[in-house]
Amino acid sequence: MIRNVTKKDIIPLLQLEHETFSFKERCKRETLKKRISLFPDQFLLYEKEGKVISYLSYMISDSIDIPTLSLSPKRNDKKGKYILLLSLCCCPKEQGKGIGTELMNMLLENTDKDIYLLCQENRRSFYERFDFYTQERISLDNRTWLMMKRCCKIKAGGTTK
Numbered sequence: 001m002i003r004n005v006t007k008k009d010i011i012p013l014l015q016l017e018h019e020t021f022s023f024k025e026r027c028k029r030e031t032l033k034k035r036i037s038l039f040p041d042q043f044l045l046y047e048k049e050g051k052v053i054s055y056l057s058y059m060i061s062d063s064i065d066i067p068t069l070s071l072s073p074k075r076n077d078k079k080g081k082y083i084l085l086l087s088l089c090c091c092p093k094e095q096g097k098g099i100g101t102e103l104m105n106m107l108l109e110n111t112d113k114d115i116y117l118l119c120q121e122n123r124r125s126f127y128e129r130f131d132f133y134t135q136e137r138i139s140l141d142n143r144t145w146l147m148m149k150r151c152c153k154i155k156a157g158g159t160t161k
């Protein structure tokens, strides 16, 4: 079942982050809490048998400065031009079963905005499946990140680009 996040989900989300990411990559409790309280409608959870096993969260902005914005959830602006995908993860036991794809498709089917994300090289081919392409490589925290972009084919008003 896919649903929006609520404040009660913070503990299962921290557990999911713990299972899926290294300490350095994990989203911190305070950041998650801010995202949950400021834009729960942009935070989708995938629940299976009562357990949160995957989630996707994003911001909306006119800026594409993801490193800064991801730590400043208050700067979310629903009227912004771009979607910034902040996080997509699935717990290791459930990976490869199509859950990440389902969450991603739900986002893509419900937006007419271009989408940006930052990821490591080992995720590039996953995002290419959804027509993301590498716009540039940036250096952050001594690592190289790919800035990937997906142009929305349907623009507001129903016309194709």
Ligand SMILES: CC(C)(COP(=O)(O)OP(=O)(O)OC[C@H]1O[C@@H](n2cnc3c(N)ncnc32)[C@H](O)[C@@H]1OP(=O)(O)O)[C@@H](O)C(=O)NCCC(=O)NCCS
Pocket: 020, 088, 089, 090, 091, 094, 095, 096, 097, 098, 099, 100, 101, 102, 122, 123, 124, 125, 126
């Ligand atoms: C990336 C992630 C969100 C994808 O979610 P998921 O539910 O496992 O993805 P899906 O099952 O929808 O995968 C769809 C396809 O993408 C592939 N895929 C999954 N993760 C991938 C990745 N990191 N890189 C490339 N392809 C990937 C799957 O094998 C599947 O291919 P198939 O349709 O040919 O079988 C999830 O795997 C995750 O949270 N990973 C965290 C750890 C991580 O990033 N690992 C990177 C490798 S070390």
